[in-house]
Amino acid sequence: MKRTIIKNCFLFLLVILLSTKISGGVEKKKYKALVKKPNSIITTYYLYDYSKESAKENLALNGWEVLKIEEVPIESSNEDLIQKGFFSPSYKLRLLKIFYFEKGAYSFNFDNETISLLKKLKKGKRYYLYGHTDSLPVIPNEKFKNNYELSILRANFVKGLVKKYAGIDENVYVVGFDAFYPIESNSFDGSKKNRRVELYESD
Structure with missing residues (x-):
């Protein structure tokens, strides 16, 4: 009986962990990026992503040239x-x-x-x-x-x-x-x- 309870609790926690990883909610970090577009002023953007490389790629896909990017605390x-x-x-x-x-x-x-x-x-x-x-x-x-x-x-x-x-x-x-x-x-x-x-x- 005790082993069954422990097993069920473990499976429940595993499901929560996998669900969280799939959603990406807790693993995303906040980044501050200094960006610009052609013939535009330099400005700052904040975004959430899984890594600095992924954040830079997403910015580039939206037409931004990334001058600098760094991880910052999440409010x-x-x-x-x-x-x-x-x-x-x-x-x-x-x-x-x-x-x-x-x-x-x-x-x-x-x-x-x-x-x-x-x-x-x-x-x-x-x-x-x-x-x-x-x-x-x-x-x-x-x-x-x-x-x-x-x-x-x-x-x-x-x-x-x-x-x-x-x-x-x-x-x-x-x-x-x-x-x-x-x-x-x-x-x-x-x-x-x-x-x-x-x-x-x-x-």
Whole structure:
């Protein structure tokens, strides 16, 4: 009886271990990369990957030239990454809404609740739209060639809604984060939670 219990516990732990390795959740490390694109400024990206070589390859596939890359500590939450990331302003941001997208899409069908929220935005505030994708490679087309451009398109789509329903244009800022700030691990089908645009407000 005791041996059976021990055996079952071992098998249970083995299943958990294998599942964790398959998902890649705990094995991914966080990297800070200094990158640039042709005729573009040098900037910094943060991303999660299994190794430095794999991270460099993913950056290169998205059109980035990697000047320097190093492993850095992982913060406790995605919100920490946004607040402490390279693109963050020095003042506090307040998350108002997250908009989700289907695979490869840069627009969505919005409802009356979304319109009502946008109409309540105040013209004296600043708004930041952070576009994200999952890690699935895209099929290059006339609209976008990589996940970075797709993340920009998604943010710009929401910016268009803000302009239309809130009448705000000048104080709305768009940033594309590519696939480098996932909320959850991506599966073979990607992740809808990672295909998103976050709407932030600041004074």
